[in-house]
Amino acid sequence: MSEPVTGERPAHRDPDVLRWLGAYAxxxxxxxVYYMALSWAAVQAGTPSQAGLVMAASAVPRALLILGGGVIADRFGPRRVLLTSSGVRCAAVVTVAVLLLVSSPGLWLLGVLALVFGVVDAVLMPALGALPARITARGQLARVQGMRGMASRLANVVGAPLGGLGVALGGAAAAFGTAALLFAVSLPLLATVRMRRRPWDGAVGQDLPPRPTAARELRDGLSYIRRSPVLARLMVVIALSDLGFVGPLNVGLTLLADERGWGASGMGWVLAGFGAGAGAMSLLLTVRGRVPRAGLVLSVTIAVGAxxxxxxxxxxxxxxxxxxxxxxxxLAGLSGALCGALMQTESDPAYIGRVTSVANLFNLGLAPLTFPLTGAAIALWGTGPVFAASAGVCALGGLTGLGSRALRHAELPR
Incomplete structure (x- = not known):
């Protein structure tokens, strides 16, 4: 592995980073497991269209509230926000599991649960993105992004089969109970993570100036992004690459597999290929710890990946x-990790939650809205033209990065 600068603890040997990684995993x-249980319970309780509405219910509050979630993460601290939101998710899922055991409440309960998760996710996601910058050195952020990518791939591999096993053994209630247990496991790990003191926290007992309103903090965060040559262009790159990437690799791939006669197993192989590539790149970043000329590499990989x-x-x-x-x-594994690392290293720690929330608005709030558009476009023009058009949107993101001198020359700290 590349050696960190003198006095800097490597992320893979930092107890706080490892506890955070365990909680995240x-x-x-x-x-x-939760999404497996929700989809199964919704299909059993209603029609396919009703199940689809339940599955999509989380997206609306997440998209509407996620910018406010960034303000909350910066105001109260990401660890406190993560602890609170994870506790709420655990309690909500336990409640639904118990109700499913003792009664048959129907789709309305699942819809309420999905809405609660959407609201909580709007707060949780910016805090999740902001926490690494508060627990490790700036030079370790690329390695942390690689470790997070590996944990995410592992969760994808383990979570769906675990949810399926829970459904097979005890129905949706057992699967929800398994999800709640995993959420509960993350709580003590998060509680023991120590955050670095921020320079604006002030000394103990020192009087601090009154806080601005939440609306003012949100405006300040958006203004901060707009004034930063790197962050402003990076947000455009993230928006374009996500809008062009998410539809084809979700809805589009399903329709492509059906059109070609590959079936569900064929689609699974394609997704496995994608996951293996992204996981391998996460492992490389974890080992290497830094990519030189990060802004240029980010832009080129997005363009080639398109x-x-x-x-x-x-x-x-x-x-x-x-x-x-x-x-x-x-390519997506490398560009995604570099996006996260550059976003954190280029952000003042006082604004990192709000910066993360803007990126989350694109990849978690707006990009999923392309699912029905992708399906409708494929029905009209076929898979090939729609994949090509989506690739053009992705490529525009890479070209936008290459066209920005500030982003093209952006570097991760040594």
Whole structure:
């Protein structure tokens, strides 16, 4: 592994980072189990269209409230926000599991749970992105992003089968109970994470100036992003790459597999190729710890990855599509980690929650809204043209980064 600067503790040997990583892995696995349980319970309780509405219910409050969640993360501190929001999620899922055991409440309960998760996620996601910058040195942030990527891939691999096992053994109630247990495991780990003291916290007993209103803090955060040459352009890059990437790799891939006769197993192989590529790149970043010329590499990988995204729809065989998906995973894994690391290193710690919330607005709030548009477009024009158009949007994100001198020359700290 590359050596950190003198006096800087490597992230993979830092107890606080490892406790945070364990909490994140448990929570992310719980998320996968939760979504498996929710989708199964919704399908059993209603029609497919009603189940789809339940599954989509979280997106609305998440998109509407996530900018406010960034203000909350900066105002109260990301660890406190994560502890509170994880506790709320645990309590909500336990309540639903118990109600499913003793009665058959129907879709309304699942809809309420989905809405609660959407509201909580709007607060939790910015805090999750802001915490690494408060527990490790700036030079370790790329490595932390790699470690987070590995944990996320592991959660995806373990979570869905674990949720399926819970449903098979005890129905949706057992699966919800498993998710609640995983959320509960994250709480003591988070509680023992020590955050670095911020320079604006002031000395003990020192009088601090009154805080501005939440609306003023939100405006200040947006203004801060707009004034930063790197962050302002980085947000445009994130928005374009997510808007062009999410639809094809979710709805589009399902329709492509059906069109080509690959079936669910074929789609699974393509997704496995993507996951293997992204996981391998996360491992590389964890080992290496730093990528030189990060802004330039980020922009180039997004542009090249866009070509690979468009090419998936034109592969003549399943094996070829899996190979291209592997390339997409490698490039997307690298660009995604560099986006996160640059966003944290370029942000003043006082604004990191609000900066993260703006990025989350695009990738968690607005990008999922392209799902129905992607499906409708494929119905009209077919998979090939829609994949190509989406790749063009992704490529525009990479070209936007290459066109910005500030972002092109942005570096991660040594």
């Amino acid at each position: 448990a929570s992310a696995t719980g998320d996968n 070509v690979a995204v468009g090419a998936i729809a034109y592969m003549p065989t399943l094996a070829a599509a899996v190979g291209v998906a592997l390339a997409v995973g490698l």
